[in-house]
Amino acid sequence: xxxxxxxxxxxxxxxxxxxxxxxxxxxxxxxxxxxxxxxxxxxxxxxxxxxxxxxxxxxxxxxxxxxxxxxxxxxxxxxxxxxxxxxxxxxxxxxxxxxxxxxxxxxxxxxxxxxxxxxxxxxxxxxxxxxxxxxxxxxxxxxxxxxxxxxxxxxxxxxxxxxxxxxxxxxxxxxxxxxxxxxxxxxxxxxxxxxxxxxxxxxxxxxxxxxxxxxxxxxxxxxxxxxxxxxxxxxxxxxxxxxxxxxxxxxxxxxxxxxxxxxxxxxxxxxxxxxxxxxxxxxxxxxxxxxxxxxxxxxxxxxxxxxxxxxxxxxxxxxxxxxxxxxxxxxxxxxxxxxxxx
Numbered sequence: 001x002x003x004x005x006x007x008x009x010x011x012x013x014x015x016x017x018x019x020x021x022x023x024x025x026x027x028x029x030x031x032x033x034x035x036x037x038x039x040x041x042x043x044x045x046x047x048x049x050x051x052x053x054x055x056x057x058x059x060x061x062x063x064x065x066x067x068x069x070x071x072x073x074x075x076x077x078x079x080x081x082x083x084x085x086x087x088x089x090x091x092x093x094x095x096x097x098x099x100x101x102x103x104x105x106x107x108x109x110x111x112x113x114x115x116x117x118x119x120x121x122x123x124x125x126x127x128x129x130x131x132x133x134x135x136x137x138x139x140x141x142x143x144x145x146x147x148x149x150x151x152x153x154x155x156x157x158x159x160x161x162x163x164x165x166x167x168x169x170x171x172x173x174x175x176x177x178x179x180x181x182x183x184x185x186x187x188x189x190x191x192x193x194x195x196x197x198x199x200x201x202x203x204x205x206x207x208x209x210x211x212x213x214x215x216x217x218x219x220x221x222x223x224x225x226x227x228x229x230x231x232x233x234x235x236x237x238x239x240x241x242x243x244x245x246x247x248x249x250x251x252x253x254x255x256x257x258x259x260x261x262x263x264x265x266x267x268x269x270x271x272x273x274x275x276x277x278x279x280x281x282x283x284x285x286x287x288x289x290x291x292x293x294x295x296x297x298x299x300x301x302x303x304x305x306x307x308x309x310x311x312x313x314x315x316x317x318x319x320x321x322x323x324x325x326x327x328x329x330x331x332x333x334x335x336x337x338x339x340x341x342x
Contacts, residue, residue, distance in 0.1 A: 033066060040070070041073070041130070041181075046131060049088055070124075090325075096110045098113070099131075099133075137316050141160040146165070147179070150214070159203035168228065169288065221341050227332060228330045230285070233284075243255055310333070
């Protein structure tokens with residue numbers, strides 16, 4: 001892994017695109033802060049198709065600003081991001097999703113890189129870590145945590161007023177979170193949404209310059225959503241996005257399905273059309289314990305896949321490769337929705 005210590009302007013390039021081309025491989029960046037006794041961690045571009053974080057980091061580095069405390073930053077998926085066209089590939093072809101590699105075994109190349117990142121963070125002992133992402137479909141910003149406490153809420157509030165508390169375990173970086181070092185995932189919004197870049201820039205500036213990051217400010221509001229589930233598709237599922245059922249597919253999803261991200265989704269909302277051959281057998285919805293909970297969240301009428309209760313949907317993808325390789329969407333029951341006002 002390449003290492004940059006207090007990078008100079010000549011090492012940064014004139015744009016984020018030039019920057020990642022110059023780096024060419026997974027990179028660790030260290031910037032000394034005015035308070036050298038304190039360190040904060042940052043990870044971005046774990047997925048090569050999610051550019052807001054690296055754009056915000058590049059802009060901040062080019063400014064020549066000095067952080068309040070030391071910054072230890074990792075930019076792992078540069079090989080995937082630099083495949084032309086830039087920022088299209090989530091992972092390097094043939095490799096595992098980097099954000100599924102932070103639990104053992106660390107046997108393959110992405111796993112070994114994840115292990116190295118964790119080892120270096122253990123050496124630097126940051127007080128907290130943020131992991132900046134984008135969604136693949138249009139979406140507002142939100143945060144995801146595995147701990148429900150004030151320090152995790154405070155970190156997410158730097159970027160968003162929406163917070164998902166998940167008990168799913170997939171090998172994501174945020175699953176390494178502890179009370180001593182909270183780790184949060186920040187989804188800045190859609191990868192193609194310019195507003196997501198602004199969210200990343202403003203949030204990163206706060207992260208690098210605020211002194212009391214782990215204390216939730218008075219007057220702040222958070223919408224809390226708990227116990228999400230994933231709607232996953234069979235590995236050989238044939239999926240299409242269209243205004244109506246596409247002949248020969250196992251599942252056709254409405255073209256603008258990502259409009260439901262964090263919107264009001266009532267019972268009976270159409271999520272897609274199932275093919276006659278496999279029907280619902282190409283879909284699975286399991287909770288954190290591995291139990292089948294499809295019927296609690298969705299139902300089938302004719303060939304229509306519908307919501308079975310009021311839901312909050314998020315991370316809905318409009319990319320077939322991600323829908324099949326990862327999941328189509330996440331869902332939480334509106335009954336699990338709560339609010340926090342300080």
